[in-house]
Amino acid sequence: MLETRNLTKFFGDLAALKEVSLSITRGESVFLYGPNGAGKTTLLRMLASLARPSSGQVLFDGGDMGGDGALAKASIGFVSHTTFLYSELTVRENLKFFGSLFRLSDLEKKIDAALELFDMRERSGVFVRDLSRGLQQRTSLARAFLHDPDFVLLDEPFTGLDSQSVKNLQRLLLRLPEQGKALLFSTHDFEQGAALAQRLVALKAGRVRYNGPLATAPFEDLGIVRASGPKADG
Amino acid sequence: MASLKIIWNIFVKDLRVEWRNRETLASMCVFGLLIVFLFNFAFEGAREETLRLLPAVLWVAIAFAGVLGFNRSFASERENACLEGMTLAPVDPSLIFVGKMLANMLFLGVAEVVMAFAAALWYNFSFLPALGQLVLIAFFGTLGYAALGTIFGAIAANTRMREVMLTVLQFPIAFWILMLSIDSTAEALRGNPGGDWFGGVARVAGISLVFTIASFLLFEYVLEE
Numbered sequence: 001m002l003e004t005r006n007l008t009k010f011f012g013d014l015a016a017l018k019e020v021s022l023s024i025t026r027g028e029s030v031f032l033y034g035p036n037g038a039g040k041t042t043l044l045r046m047l048a049s050l051a052r053p054s055s056g057q058v059l060f061d062g063g064d065m066g067g068d069g070a071l072a073k074a075s076i077g078f079v080s081h082t083t084f085l086y087s088e089l090t091v092r093e094n095l096k097f098f099g100s101l102f103r104l105s106d107l108e109k110k111i112d113a114a115l116e117l118f119d120m121r122e123r124s125g126v127f128v129r130d131l132s133r134g135l136q137q138r139t140s141l142a143r144a145f146l147h148d149p150d151f152v153l154l155d156e157p158f159t160g161l162d163s164q165s166v167k168n169l170q171r172l173l174l175r176l177p178e179q180g181k182a183l184l185f186s187t188h189d190f191e192q193g194a195a196l197a198q199r200l201v202a203l204k205a206g207r208v209r210y211n212g213p214l215a216t217a218p219f220e221d222l223g224i225v226r227a228s229g230p231k232a233d234g
Numbered sequence: 235m236a237s238l239k240i241i242w243n244i245f246v247k248d249l250r251v252e253w254r255n256r257e258t259l260a261s262m263c264v265f266g267l268l269i270v271f272l273f274n275f276a277f278e279g280a281r282e283e284t285l286r287l288l289p290a291v292l293w294v295a296i297a298f299a300g301v302l303g304f305n306r307s308f309a310s311e312r313e314n315a316c317l318e319g320m321t322l323a324p325v326d327p328s329l330i331f332v333g334k335m336l337a338n339m340l341f342l343g344v345a346e347v348v349m350a351f352a353a354a355l356w357y358n359f360s361f362l363p364a365l366g367q368l369v370l371i372a373f374f375g376t377l378g379y380a381a382l383g384t385i386f387g388a389i390a391a392n393t394r395m396r397e398v399m400l401t402v403l404q405f406p407i408a409f410w411i412l413m414l415s416i417d418s419t420a421e422a423l424r425g426n427p428g429g430d431w432f433g434g435v436a437r438v439a440g441i442s443l444v445f446t447i448a449s450f451l452l453f454e455y456v457l458e459e
Contacts, residue, residue, distance in 0.1 A: 050318055052458055070324035084319025086247070086310060088254040100243045101323035103236055127254075128314075143319075 001025045002047055002076075002151050002182065007056035009042050009206075016042040018206040019056070024184050026150055029177045031197035031214060032186040033224070038203040040186040041081070044155045047184070048078035074102065077149030079157050083140040087129035091120055091139050094128060095146055102147040114142040119168065133160035141169065152176060154185035158192065170196060190224055237329055244320075244333025245340075251310050252341065258306040262345040266299035267352050274356045284357050289419035292346075292353060293412050297379070299345050300338075301401050304383035307338055308391040317391065321457055331384060331453035335446075338387075339380040346372055364422040370435045371422060375415035378442025382408050385449040388456045411445065414438050 003023040009016045017039045024030050032040050045051045046058055049069050058065045060072035085094045095111045104110055115121040118138040128136060137160045144152065152173075158166050173196050176183045187193045194200075200217045202210040202224075210217055219226055252258050273291040277283050311317040320330055354361055361368055382404050390400040418434030421427070426434070 048322060050321065073322060073324040076322070078322055080315070082315040082318070084316055084322065085314050086251060086316055087313060088251040088310065089247070093250070097243060097247050098319065098323065101240060101320060101325050103240075103324075 001059075001061060002072075002184075003059040004043070004047070005057045005059065007043070007046060007058065008054050009039075009046065009051065010054040015206050017046070017053075020203075020206070020208055021056075022201055022208060022211055024151070024182050026180050026182050027177050028199060029173070029183040029197045030185075030199045030201055031193040032184060032201050032203065033190060033193060034186075034203035034209075037205070039206040040203055041155050042206075043203070044078070044153050044184070044186065045080070047151075048076055048080075048153055049073060050078075050080075074147065075150040076153060077144035077147065077151070078153045078155075079137075079140050079144045080155045081159070083128075083136050084143065085128045085136060085139055088127065090125050090127055091115070091131070091142075092124040094139065095143060098143050099146050104147055110146055110148075114146045117145060117172065118142045119165070134162055134165060137161055138165060149181070151182045151184070154183070156187055157185060158187055158189070166192075191227060194226075237326070240325055240329045241333045241336070244330060245336045248307065248310075248334060248337035249340070252337075255310075258303050259341050259344060261306065262299040262303045262341060263348045265302050266295040266345050266349040269295035269298060270349050270353050271356065284359060285423055286420070288353065288357060288359065289416045289423060292349060293375070293416045293419065295349050296342065296346055296376075297405070297408065297412055299349070300342050300379055300383055301404065303341050303345070304338060304380075304387040304404075305390070305397055305400055307334065307341075307384075308387040308396075311388075312391050312396075317388070317457070327454040327457045328450050330457070331450055335380050335384040335449075338384055339376055342376050342380055342383075343372075346376065361423075364425070367422040367426075367431060367435060368419065371415060371418045371438050374435065374439040374442045375411055378411040378438075378445045379408055381442070381446040381449040382411070385453055385456055388453065407445070410441055411438070414441055 001023055005021050007017055007020040020043060032043065034040050042051065046053055049065055049072065060069065065072050089097065092111060095114060096107060099107045099111060112121070115124050118141050120135070120138050120142055123131065123135060128139065131139065141157065157169060161169065173183055173185070185193065194214055197214055199212065200210060200214040201208060202222045210222055270291060277287055321327065350361060353359065386400055386404040390396040390403060393399045414437050418438050421434045
Protein backbone atom coordinates (compact mmCIF):
# COMPACT_ATOMS: atom_id res chain seq x y z
CA MET A 1 0.00 0.00 0.00
CA LEU A 2 1.15 3.52 -0.82
CA GLU A 3 -0.06 5.98 1.76
CA THR A 4 0.28 9.63 2.75
CA ARG A 5 -0.34 10.95 6.25
CA ASN A 6 -0.98 14.67 6.75
CA LEU A 7 1.28 15.42 3.84
CA THR A 8 2.11 19.11 3.53
CA LYS A 9 4.45 20.72 1.05
CA PHE A 10 5.55 24.35 1.00
CA PHE A 11 7.40 26.07 -1.82
CA GLY A 12 8.60 29.18 -0.02
CA ASP A 13 5.44 30.62 1.54
CA LEU A 14 3.16 28.82 -0.90
CA ALA A 15 1.51 25.67 0.39
CA ALA A 16 1.20 23.30 -2.58
CA LEU A 17 -0.27 20.52 -0.44
CA LYS A 18 -2.05 20.83 2.89
CA GLU A 19 -2.54 17.89 5.25
CA VAL A 20 -3.20 15.35 2.49
CA SER A 21 -4.00 11.86 3.77
CA LEU A 22 -4.88 9.11 1.35
CA SER A 23 -3.89 5.59 0.42
CA ILE A 24 -3.82 3.42 -2.65
CA THR A 25 -3.65 -0.36 -2.59
CA ARG A 26 -2.64 -2.90 -5.21
CA GLY A 27 -5.49 -3.67 -7.58
CA GLU A 28 -6.95 -0.17 -7.35
CA SER A 29 -7.27 2.49 -10.02
CA VAL A 30 -7.45 6.04 -8.70
CA PHE A 31 -8.09 9.19 -10.71
CA LEU A 32 -6.46 12.33 -9.35
CA TYR A 33 -8.39 15.34 -10.54
CA GLY A 34 -8.22 19.06 -9.91
CA PRO A 35 -7.66 22.44 -11.53
CA ASN A 36 -4.22 23.84 -12.32
CA GLY A 37 -2.27 24.45 -9.12
CA ALA A 38 -4.36 21.97 -7.13
CA GLY A 39 -1.24 20.03 -6.11
CA LYS A 40 -1.60 16.93 -8.31
CA THR A 41 1.93 16.99 -9.69
CA THR A 42 3.42 17.77 -6.29
CA LEU A 43 1.54 14.85 -4.74
CA LEU A 44 2.63 12.44 -7.48
CA ARG A 45 6.25 13.63 -7.23
CA MET A 46 6.24 13.08 -3.48
CA LEU A 47 4.77 9.60 -3.88
CA ALA A 48 7.54 8.87 -6.40
CA SER A 49 10.06 10.12 -3.80
CA LEU A 50 11.22 12.98 -6.03
CA ALA A 51 10.28 15.60 -3.45
CA ARG A 52 10.42 15.59 0.34
CA PRO A 53 7.42 16.59 2.41
CA SER A 54 7.59 19.77 4.49
CA SER A 55 5.65 17.78 7.08
CA GLY A 56 3.76 14.52 7.15
CA GLN A 57 4.77 11.13 5.83
CA VAL A 58 4.75 8.98 2.73
CA LEU A 59 4.51 5.31 3.62
CA PHE A 60 5.16 2.27 1.44
CA ASP A 61 3.73 -0.98 2.76
CA GLY A 62 3.68 0.60 6.22
CA GLY A 63 7.31 1.77 6.18
CA ASP A 64 8.43 5.40 5.92
CA MET A 65 9.82 6.28 2.51
CA GLY A 66 12.00 8.93 4.15
CA GLY A 67 14.94 6.49 4.24
CA ASP A 68 16.61 5.23 1.09
CA GLY A 69 13.23 3.91 -0.09
CA ALA A 70 14.90 1.30 -2.31
CA LEU A 71 12.06 -1.19 -2.00
CA ALA A 72 9.46 1.45 -2.77
CA LYS A 73 11.42 2.80 -5.73
CA ALA A 74 11.72 -0.68 -7.19
CA SER A 75 7.91 -0.99 -6.99
CA ILE A 76 6.98 2.40 -8.44
CA GLY A 77 6.85 3.48 -12.07
CA PHE A 78 6.46 7.20 -12.64
CA VAL A 79 5.68 9.27 -15.73
CA SER A 80 5.88 13.02 -15.37
CA HIS A 81 5.64 16.11 -17.55
CA THR A 82 9.35 15.67 -18.23
CA THR A 83 10.42 12.48 -19.94
CA PHE A 84 13.58 11.68 -17.91
CA LEU A 85 15.20 10.62 -21.21
CA TYR A 86 18.63 11.49 -22.60
CA SER A 87 18.28 13.23 -25.96
CA GLU A 88 21.70 12.03 -27.13
CA LEU A 89 20.88 8.37 -26.52
CA THR A 90 18.63 6.16 -28.62
CA VAL A 91 15.33 4.80 -27.32
CA ARG A 92 16.92 1.41 -26.60
CA GLU A 93 20.03 2.92 -25.00
CA ASN A 94 17.81 4.97 -22.68
CA LEU A 95 15.81 1.92 -21.64
CA LYS A 96 18.99 -0.10 -21.22
CA PHE A 97 20.53 2.56 -19.03
CA PHE A 98 17.51 3.04 -16.78
CA GLY A 99 16.87 -0.71 -16.69
CA SER A 100 20.43 -1.28 -15.52
CA LEU A 101 19.84 1.12 -12.60
CA PHE A 102 16.98 -1.17 -11.52
CA ARG A 103 19.38 -4.16 -11.78
CA LEU A 104 16.89 -6.00 -14.02
CA SER A 105 17.71 -9.50 -15.15
CA ASP A 106 16.95 -10.44 -18.78
CA LEU A 107 17.08 -6.75 -19.54
CA GLU A 108 17.09 -7.07 -23.33
CA LYS A 109 13.93 -9.19 -23.22
CA LYS A 110 12.23 -6.70 -20.93
CA ILE A 111 13.26 -3.83 -23.17
CA ASP A 112 11.80 -5.65 -26.19
CA ALA A 113 8.57 -6.26 -24.27
CA ALA A 114 8.30 -2.61 -23.18
CA LEU A 115 9.00 -1.41 -26.72
CA GLU A 116 6.36 -3.79 -28.04
CA LEU A 117 3.87 -2.61 -25.43
CA PHE A 118 4.12 0.98 -26.62
CA ASP A 119 4.67 0.22 -30.29
CA MET A 120 8.19 1.62 -30.28
CA ARG A 121 10.15 -1.40 -31.48
CA GLU A 122 10.77 -0.05 -34.97
CA ARG A 123 12.06 3.20 -33.51
CA SER A 124 14.33 1.63 -30.88
CA GLY A 125 17.45 2.83 -32.69
CA VAL A 126 16.27 6.42 -33.07
CA PHE A 127 17.78 9.17 -30.94
CA VAL A 128 15.31 10.61 -28.46
CA ARG A 129 16.12 14.12 -29.73
CA ASP A 130 14.73 13.08 -33.14
CA LEU A 131 11.40 11.82 -31.77
CA SER A 132 8.17 13.81 -31.72
CA ARG A 133 6.66 14.75 -28.34
CA GLY A 134 4.18 11.90 -28.59
CA LEU A 135 6.88 9.32 -29.36
CA GLN A 136 8.99 10.65 -26.49
CA GLN A 137 5.97 10.21 -24.23
CA ARG A 138 5.61 6.60 -25.39
CA THR A 139 9.30 6.01 -24.67
CA SER A 140 8.83 7.58 -21.26
CA LEU A 141 5.92 5.23 -20.59
CA ALA A 142 8.07 2.28 -21.70
CA ARG A 143 10.74 3.43 -19.23
CA ALA A 144 8.18 3.59 -16.41
CA PHE A 145 6.78 0.11 -17.17
CA LEU A 146 10.17 -1.52 -17.83
CA HIS A 147 10.63 -2.87 -14.29
CA ASP A 148 7.02 -4.09 -14.05
CA PRO A 149 6.10 -1.81 -11.12
CA ASP A 150 3.30 -2.62 -8.68
CA PHE A 151 2.40 1.07 -8.36
CA VAL A 152 2.02 3.08 -11.54
CA LEU A 153 1.97 6.86 -11.06
CA LEU A 154 1.14 8.84 -14.17
CA ASP A 155 1.00 12.61 -14.42
CA GLU A 156 -0.94 13.59 -17.54
CA PRO A 157 0.09 10.40 -19.39
CA PHE A 158 -1.97 11.18 -22.51
CA THR A 159 -0.03 14.36 -23.31
CA GLY A 160 1.08 14.40 -26.93
CA LEU A 161 -0.28 10.97 -27.80
CA ASP A 162 -2.23 10.38 -30.99
CA SER A 163 -5.70 8.83 -30.80
CA GLN A 164 -4.47 5.27 -31.46
CA SER A 165 -1.81 5.58 -28.76
CA VAL A 166 -4.39 6.99 -26.35
CA LYS A 167 -6.60 3.96 -26.97
CA ASN A 168 -3.67 1.57 -26.53
CA LEU A 169 -2.67 3.24 -23.28
CA GLN A 170 -6.26 3.21 -22.00
CA ARG A 171 -6.46 -0.52 -22.72
CA LEU A 172 -3.19 -1.09 -20.89
CA LEU A 173 -4.24 1.00 -17.88
CA LEU A 174 -7.60 -0.75 -17.64
CA ARG A 175 -5.80 -4.09 -17.32
CA LEU A 176 -3.50 -2.97 -14.49
CA PRO A 177 -5.93 -3.50 -11.55
CA GLU A 178 -6.75 -7.01 -12.88
CA GLN A 179 -3.01 -7.73 -12.75
CA GLY A 180 -2.94 -6.71 -9.10
CA LYS A 181 -1.25 -3.40 -9.79
CA ALA A 182 -2.21 -0.01 -8.47
CA LEU A 183 -2.75 2.94 -10.77
CA LEU A 184 -2.81 6.58 -9.68
CA PHE A 185 -3.03 9.06 -12.51
CA SER A 186 -4.01 12.60 -13.32
CA THR A 187 -5.50 14.04 -16.46
CA HIS A 188 -7.36 17.24 -17.25
CA ASP A 189 -9.83 15.35 -19.40
CA PHE A 190 -12.32 14.23 -16.76
CA GLU A 191 -14.21 11.77 -18.94
CA GLN A 192 -10.98 10.14 -20.09
CA GLY A 193 -9.95 9.68 -16.48
CA ALA A 194 -13.39 8.60 -15.29
CA ALA A 195 -13.39 5.77 -17.84
CA LEU A 196 -10.29 4.27 -16.25
CA ALA A 197 -10.80 4.59 -12.51
CA GLN A 198 -13.00 3.28 -9.74
CA ARG A 199 -12.02 5.94 -7.24
CA LEU A 200 -11.74 9.71 -7.50
CA VAL A 201 -9.45 11.93 -5.47
CA ALA A 202 -10.37 15.56 -6.11
CA LEU A 203 -7.81 18.15 -5.09
CA LYS A 204 -8.29 21.88 -4.87
CA ALA A 205 -5.78 24.42 -3.56
CA GLY A 206 -3.67 21.65 -2.06
CA ARG A 207 -6.47 20.00 -0.10
CA VAL A 208 -8.42 16.79 -0.71
CA ARG A 209 -12.03 17.80 -1.48
CA TYR A 210 -13.24 14.30 -2.19
CA ASN A 211 -11.80 10.82 -1.85
CA GLY A 212 -14.21 8.01 -2.65
CA PRO A 213 -15.99 5.99 -5.33
CA LEU A 214 -16.13 7.81 -8.63
CA ALA A 215 -19.68 6.69 -9.35
CA THR A 216 -21.10 8.42 -6.29
CA ALA A 217 -18.89 11.54 -6.31
CA PRO A 218 -20.74 14.86 -5.70
CA PHE A 219 -19.79 16.27 -9.09
CA GLU A 220 -21.70 19.52 -8.71
CA ASP A 221 -20.15 20.29 -5.33
CA LEU A 222 -16.74 19.62 -6.83
CA GLY A 223 -17.46 21.89 -9.80
CA ILE A 224 -17.14 19.01 -12.27
CA VAL A 225 -19.39 19.19 -15.30
CA ARG A 226 -19.84 15.73 -16.79
CA ALA A 227 -19.98 15.51 -20.55
CA SER A 228 -20.43 12.60 -22.88
CA GLY A 229 -16.78 12.24 -23.84
CA PRO A 230 -14.71 9.45 -25.29
CA LYS A 231 -14.78 6.21 -23.37
CA ALA A 232 -11.93 3.77 -23.08
CA ASP A 233 -12.12 0.65 -25.16
CA GLY A 234 -12.38 -2.19 -22.69
CA MET B 235 29.94 -5.88 -7.69
CA ALA B 236 26.45 -4.63 -8.50
CA SER B 237 27.45 -1.16 -7.28
CA LEU B 238 30.52 -1.15 -9.53
CA LYS B 239 28.33 -2.09 -12.47
CA ILE B 240 26.02 0.84 -11.80
CA ILE B 241 28.97 3.23 -11.51
CA TRP B 242 30.32 1.81 -14.77
CA ASN B 243 26.93 2.24 -16.52
CA ILE B 244 26.67 5.88 -15.44
CA PHE B 245 30.27 6.50 -16.50
CA VAL B 246 29.74 4.87 -19.90
CA LYS B 247 26.48 6.78 -20.37
CA ASP B 248 28.30 10.09 -19.83
CA LEU B 249 31.03 9.05 -22.26
CA ARG B 250 28.44 8.04 -24.85
CA VAL B 251 26.54 11.33 -24.50
CA GLU B 252 29.84 13.22 -24.87
CA TRP B 253 30.86 11.14 -27.88
CA ARG B 254 27.56 12.02 -29.56
CA ASN B 255 27.64 15.77 -29.02
CA ARG B 256 31.41 16.36 -28.56
CA GLU B 257 30.68 19.57 -26.68
CA THR B 258 32.29 19.16 -23.29
CA LEU B 259 35.77 17.97 -24.17
CA ALA B 260 36.11 20.26 -27.18
CA SER B 261 35.13 23.37 -25.24
CA MET B 262 37.37 22.42 -22.29
CA CYS B 263 40.39 21.89 -24.52
CA VAL B 264 39.89 25.02 -26.59
CA PHE B 265 39.33 27.19 -23.53
CA GLY B 266 42.30 25.70 -21.67
CA LEU B 267 44.58 26.10 -24.67
CA LEU B 268 43.50 29.70 -25.07
CA ILE B 269 44.48 30.51 -21.50
CA VAL B 270 47.86 28.78 -21.82
CA PHE B 271 48.46 30.51 -25.14
CA LEU B 272 47.53 33.98 -23.87
CA PHE B 273 49.82 33.70 -20.87
CA ASN B 274 52.62 32.74 -23.25
CA PHE B 275 52.62 36.34 -24.49
CA ALA B 276 52.68 37.72 -20.96
CA PHE B 277 55.98 36.22 -19.85
CA GLU B 278 58.13 35.42 -22.76
CA GLY B 279 61.47 35.43 -21.04
CA ALA B 280 63.87 33.62 -18.80
CA ARG B 281 63.50 29.98 -17.89
CA GLU B 282 63.43 30.95 -14.22
CA GLU B 283 60.39 33.14 -14.83
CA THR B 284 58.65 30.34 -16.74
CA LEU B 285 59.35 27.89 -13.92
CA ARG B 286 57.83 30.30 -11.43
CA LEU B 287 54.64 31.03 -13.36
CA LEU B 288 53.93 27.93 -15.44
CA PRO B 289 52.34 25.86 -12.62
CA ALA B 290 49.91 28.67 -11.86
CA VAL B 291 49.10 29.15 -15.55
CA LEU B 292 48.41 25.45 -15.99
CA TRP B 293 46.24 25.09 -12.90
CA VAL B 294 44.29 28.28 -13.68
CA ALA B 295 43.64 26.86 -17.15
CA ILE B 296 42.62 23.52 -15.60
CA ALA B 297 40.34 25.28 -13.12
CA PHE B 298 38.46 27.31 -15.74
CA ALA B 299 38.30 24.48 -18.26
CA GLY B 300 36.96 22.28 -15.46
CA VAL B 301 34.14 24.68 -14.62
CA LEU B 302 33.16 24.68 -18.26
CA GLY B 303 33.14 20.88 -18.29
CA PHE B 304 31.20 20.48 -15.05
CA ASN B 305 28.51 22.85 -16.32
CA ARG B 306 28.21 20.87 -19.55
CA SER B 307 28.17 17.59 -17.65
CA PHE B 308 25.01 18.63 -15.82
CA ALA B 309 23.42 20.30 -18.83
CA SER B 310 22.56 16.87 -20.26
CA GLU B 311 21.21 15.80 -16.87
CA ARG B 312 19.11 18.97 -16.57
CA GLU B 313 17.52 18.49 -19.96
CA ASN B 314 14.39 16.35 -19.50
CA ALA B 315 15.23 16.11 -15.76
CA CYS B 316 17.42 13.03 -16.31
CA LEU B 317 19.14 13.40 -12.95
CA GLU B 318 15.70 13.08 -11.31
CA GLY B 319 15.08 10.10 -13.57
CA MET B 320 18.13 8.38 -12.12
CA THR B 321 16.92 9.02 -8.57
CA LEU B 322 13.65 7.22 -9.38
CA ALA B 323 15.69 4.03 -9.46
CA PRO B 324 16.70 2.19 -6.28
CA VAL B 325 20.26 3.43 -6.58
CA ASP B 326 22.43 4.84 -3.82
CA PRO B 327 22.99 8.52 -4.77
CA SER B 328 26.68 8.16 -3.96
CA LEU B 329 26.99 5.72 -6.90
CA ILE B 330 25.59 8.40 -9.21
CA PHE B 331 28.17 10.77 -7.74
CA VAL B 332 31.08 8.39 -8.37
CA GLY B 333 29.97 7.58 -11.93
CA LYS B 334 29.65 11.24 -12.86
CA MET B 335 32.82 12.24 -11.02
CA LEU B 336 34.86 9.62 -12.89
CA ALA B 337 33.52 10.87 -16.22
CA ASN B 338 34.33 14.47 -15.24
CA MET B 339 37.81 13.34 -14.17
CA LEU B 340 38.42 11.64 -17.48
CA PHE B 341 37.33 14.70 -19.50
CA LEU B 342 39.44 17.01 -17.36
CA GLY B 343 42.38 14.59 -17.52
CA VAL B 344 42.29 14.54 -21.33
CA ALA B 345 42.09 18.35 -21.39
CA GLU B 346 45.08 18.49 -19.01
CA VAL B 347 47.20 16.29 -21.28
CA VAL B 348 46.36 18.53 -24.26
CA MET B 349 47.17 21.68 -22.26
CA ALA B 350 50.43 20.22 -20.94
CA PHE B 351 51.57 19.27 -24.47
CA ALA B 352 50.72 22.76 -25.71
CA ALA B 353 52.54 24.36 -22.78
CA ALA B 354 55.60 22.19 -23.40
CA LEU B 355 55.66 23.35 -27.02
CA TRP B 356 54.87 27.02 -26.55
CA TYR B 357 57.05 27.54 -23.49
CA ASN B 358 59.83 25.31 -24.88
CA PHE B 359 59.75 23.34 -21.66
CA SER B 360 60.05 19.68 -20.78
CA PHE B 361 57.95 18.02 -18.09
CA LEU B 362 59.79 14.71 -18.52
CA PRO B 363 62.33 15.03 -15.67
CA ALA B 364 59.50 15.21 -13.11
CA LEU B 365 56.86 13.32 -15.09
CA GLY B 366 56.03 10.66 -12.47
CA GLN B 367 55.56 13.19 -9.70
CA LEU B 368 53.58 15.54 -11.95
CA VAL B 369 51.24 12.75 -13.05
CA LEU B 370 50.50 11.92 -9.40
CA ILE B 371 49.92 15.58 -8.50
CA ALA B 372 47.67 16.01 -11.53
CA PHE B 373 45.78 12.81 -10.70
CA PHE B 374 45.00 13.74 -7.11
CA GLY B 375 44.41 17.43 -7.91
CA THR B 376 42.01 16.42 -10.66
CA LEU B 377 40.28 13.92 -8.38
CA GLY B 378 39.53 16.53 -5.72
CA TYR B 379 38.63 19.22 -8.21
CA ALA B 380 36.32 16.90 -10.18
CA ALA B 381 34.65 15.76 -6.94
CA LEU B 382 33.89 19.36 -6.00
CA GLY B 383 32.82 20.13 -9.58
CA THR B 384 30.42 17.20 -9.53
CA ILE B 385 28.70 18.09 -6.26
CA PHE B 386 28.58 21.83 -6.95
CA GLY B 387 27.54 21.15 -10.55
CA ALA B 388 24.56 19.21 -9.20
CA ILE B 389 23.70 22.08 -6.82
CA ALA B 390 24.11 24.76 -9.48
CA ALA B 391 22.09 22.75 -12.02
CA ASN B 392 18.91 23.63 -10.13
CA THR B 393 19.61 27.35 -9.86
CA ARG B 394 18.72 30.08 -12.31
CA MET B 395 22.23 31.56 -12.76
CA ARG B 396 23.82 28.12 -12.90
CA GLU B 397 26.96 29.01 -14.90
CA VAL B 398 27.84 31.80 -12.48
CA MET B 399 26.72 29.87 -9.42
CA LEU B 400 29.07 26.96 -10.07
CA THR B 401 32.09 29.26 -10.18
CA VAL B 402 30.96 31.24 -7.14
CA LEU B 403 30.25 28.11 -5.10
CA GLN B 404 33.17 25.97 -6.17
CA PHE B 405 36.16 28.30 -6.32
CA PRO B 406 36.33 29.34 -2.65
CA ILE B 407 36.54 25.67 -1.62
CA ALA B 408 38.56 24.44 -4.60
CA PHE B 409 41.07 27.20 -3.80
CA TRP B 410 42.79 24.89 -1.30
CA ILE B 411 43.24 22.09 -3.83
CA LEU B 412 44.42 24.51 -6.51
CA MET B 413 46.82 26.29 -4.17
CA LEU B 414 48.47 23.06 -3.02
CA SER B 415 48.53 21.70 -6.57
CA ILE B 416 50.28 24.84 -7.86
CA ASP B 417 52.75 24.74 -4.98
CA SER B 418 53.53 21.04 -5.44
CA THR B 419 53.79 21.36 -9.24
CA ALA B 420 56.23 24.25 -8.85
CA GLU B 421 58.34 22.24 -6.43
CA ALA B 422 58.37 19.26 -8.78
CA LEU B 423 59.39 21.41 -11.74
CA ARG B 424 62.20 22.94 -9.68
CA GLY B 425 63.49 19.43 -8.97
CA ASN B 426 62.32 19.28 -5.35
CA PRO B 427 64.97 21.56 -3.79
CA GLY B 428 64.00 20.35 -0.31
CA GLY B 429 64.56 16.78 -1.47
CA ASP B 430 61.02 15.88 -0.43
CA TRP B 431 59.64 14.04 -3.48
CA PHE B 432 56.66 12.60 -1.67
CA GLY B 433 55.59 15.62 0.39
CA GLY B 434 54.00 17.61 -2.44
CA VAL B 435 52.07 14.62 -3.76
CA ALA B 436 50.91 13.70 -0.25
CA ARG B 437 49.62 17.22 0.46
CA VAL B 438 47.54 17.31 -2.75
CA ALA B 439 46.38 13.73 -2.21
CA GLY B 440 45.38 14.49 1.39
CA ILE B 441 43.28 17.58 0.69
CA SER B 442 41.73 16.00 -2.42
CA LEU B 443 40.72 12.85 -0.59
CA VAL B 444 39.12 14.91 2.18
CA PHE B 445 37.02 16.85 -0.34
CA THR B 446 36.22 13.73 -2.37
CA ILE B 447 34.99 11.80 0.66
CA ALA B 448 32.98 14.80 1.91
CA SER B 449 31.38 15.24 -1.54
CA PHE B 450 30.64 11.50 -1.71
CA LEU B 451 28.86 11.60 1.64
CA LEU B 452 26.95 14.83 0.97
CA PHE B 453 25.76 14.11 -2.58
CA GLU B 454 22.66 12.34 -1.29
CA TYR B 455 21.44 15.56 0.35
CA VAL B 456 22.12 17.57 -2.80
CA LEU B 457 19.89 15.26 -4.83
CA GLU B 458 17.04 15.38 -2.37
CA GLU B 459 15.63 18.58 -3.81
